[in-house]
Amino acid sequence: MANKAAGAFEKLPILDVALLRGSAKDKAQFLHELRETCLNVGFFYVKNHGIPEEVVESIFGAGKRFFELPADVKQKSSVAAAPHFVGWIPAESEITHGRADVRESFDYQWKGNTAPPIGAPIWKNTLGPTPFPSEADCPGFDKASTDWMLAAADLGYTLLHAIAESLGLESNALDQYVNDPEGRRAWLTKINRYPPVAPDANNTQGCGHHTDDGFLTILAIDDIPGLQVQNMAGTWIDVHRVPGTFVVNLGDYLEKLTGGAYVSTTHRVFSNVGGAVDRYSVPFFLDPHPLVIRNVEPIPDSALLPEIVAARNKDYKSDVMKGDQRKIGRTHGESNFINRLKSYPLCGDRWYPDLNWKQLAVEWSEGFTPGETDVW
Ligand SMILES: O=C(O)CCC(=O)C(=O)O
Numbered sequence: 224m225a226n227k228a229a230g231a232f233e234k235l236p237i238l239d240v241a242l243l244r245g246s247a248k249d250k251a252q253f254l255h256e257l258r259e260t261c262l263n264v265g266f267f268y269v270k271n272h273g274i275p276e277e278v279v280e281s282i283f284g285a286g287k288r289f290f291e292l293p294a295d296v297k298q299k300s301s302v303a304a305a306p307h308f309v310g311w312i313p314a315e316s317e318i319t320h321g322r323a324d325v326r327e328s329f330d331y332q333w334k335g336n337t338a339p340p341i342g343a344p345i346w347k348n349t350l351g352p353t354p355f356p357s358e359a360d361c362p363g364f365d366k367a368s369t370d371w372m373l374a375a376a377d378l379g380y381t382l383l384h385a386i387a388e389s390l391g392l393e394s395n396a397l398d399q400y401v402n403d404p405e406g407r408r409a410w411l412t413k414i415n416r417y418p419p420v421a422p423d424a425n426n427t428q429g430c431g432h433h434t435d436d437g438f439l440t441i442l443a444i445d446d447i448p449g450l451q452v453q454n455m456a457g458t459w460i461d462v463h464r465v466p467g468t469f470v471v472n473l474g475d476y477l478e479k480l481t482g483g484a485y486v487s488t489t490h491r492v493f494s495n496v497g498g499a500v501d502r503y504s505v506p507f508f509l510d511p512h513p514l515v516i517r518n519v520e521p522i523p524d525s526a527l528l529p530e531i532v533a534a535r536n537k538d539y540k541s542d543v544m545k546g547d548q549r550k551i552g553r554t555h556g557e558s559n560f561i562n563r564l565k566s567y568p569l570c571g572d573r574w575y576p577d578l579n580w581k582q583l584a585v586e587w588s589e590g591f592t593p594g595e596t597d598v599w
């Protein structure tokens with residue numbers, strides 16, 4: 224059982240990635256801190272992460288320049304332009320819990336991702352080419368987006384390897400869940416702009432409460448408040464930018480593989496009510512490849528450190544429904560397709576007008592019956 228007091232955290236720990244590159248003693252210290260953090264918090268800052276400040280500034284700058292373009296130019300990169308649920312997502316067209324998120328985003332994948340061959344199962348379309356803006360329309364976007372994606376993926380693998388070791392596994396033990404056997408990459412970056420909303424606005428949901436449905440997320444934020452994390456006692460904690468760091472959080476597959484020992488922490492973004500300035504954030508998601516089994520079996524006790532085994536199946540408070548959602552789809556590819564169809568209606572209506580996500584959820588899941596109120 225994890226330490227209850229530690230689970231009721233009030234601020235996020237800062238982990239120093241430089242320790243991983245240091246002596247054996249330094250590395251052991253890092254792994255110890257990482258283990259405690261993943262058991263009790265699931266959300267942390269990393270410093271000395273090795274990603275140059277210019278790379279971070281450039282992706283924020285590229286995102287801002289893109290969002291400032293006229294709507295008809297952004298429209299060329301619309302999420303409706305390709306069947307892969309990526310590209311420009313206009314404000315209030317992404318849905319969480321049946322409600323529009325008051326944010327505008329540009330979602331993109333690894334540039335090497337190709338479209339699945341004709342006749343391939345439909346869920347393979349969750350990976351594919353992104354409709355990027357042209358160099359003429361948005362100078363520098365191509366370089367900034369590539370540099371950020373590659374740097375964030377590199378850090379993502381460094382942390383994934385450290386997480387494996389913190390569990391008592393070989394450093395590459397989790398790679399099998401992340402490296403797509405078909406050579407595509409389940410890497411996703413979202414550039415988000417959260418406009419301020421009027422104090423009397425009836426929707427202040429910047430991004431509804433959720434857990435990230437992957438392995439881990441590396442999140443660059445700016446100085447505008449909004450991000451909140453729910454601790455294990457159910458209390459919402461504000462997360463602020465610490466210069467020179469990223470925020471990192473664990474996703475659902477780490478929670479499942481560790482039998483609940485490591486926590487996929489609930490979080491949300493509040494709109495900047497009555498503010499004057501947009502909030503920007505850039506998360507990078509290291510996700511499972513599409514063939515990974517949705518209800519993946521936890522790693523056997525015998526392979527894990529005793530303190531991980533002892534912390535399994537812990538009970539903690541979260542506003543996220545922990546039941547049926549996790550049963551949807553037999554594989555990550557199927558569940559991801561269903562989730563995208565639900566959350567990105569602009570793409571769904573254009574490319575999959577005959578598909579209904581609730582129907583697919585029933586067809587592709589064992590023992591799942593969605594109720595009228597199932598709008599996660
Ligand atoms: O904007 C943020 O700070 C977090 C966004 C987020 O949690 C997400 O897109 O999954």
Ligand SMILES: [Fe+2]
Nearest residue numbers: 433434435490
């Ligand atoms: Fe998130």
